[in-house]
Amino acid sequence: MGLFSMRTPRRFEHKYIYYDERKEKLSKIEEKAKRDLGMLPEEPYNPESIRGKFLESTTHLKRKKESGGASMSPQVAVVLIVVLLLVLYYLVNGYWFGT
Numbered sequence: 001m002g003l004f005s006m007r008t009p010r011r012f013e014h015k016y017i018y019y020d021e022r023k024e025k026l027s028k029i030e031e032k033a034k035r036d037l038g039m040l041p042e043e044p045y046n047p048e049s050i051r052g053k054f055l056e057s058t059t060h061l062k063r064k065k066e067s068g069g070a071s072m073s074p075q076v077a078v079v080l081i082v083v084l085l086l087v088l089y090y091l092v093n094g095y096w097f098g099t
Helices: 021-037 053-057 059-067 074-093
Strands: none
Touching: 053 059
């Protein structure tokens, strides 16, 4: 039922074959610890480094991002509005269309 849906192209997702996420996190933790101890110079401020920090700190936004932002489709919304209008018509007039 594609009455109101706009087809959008699929997003490009490149997944590395030989990438170890755990190893990357460990190296970032080690680097941060060395910076805190003074073994490495301070990292210069980069505005891009704060991107996504708000989403990481809130659980409900993290769940929404992981689930793909499950929202109501336009078809379901239109059907729901039509049903609500029919019920409102019945409540106002006291009878359905055919009777």
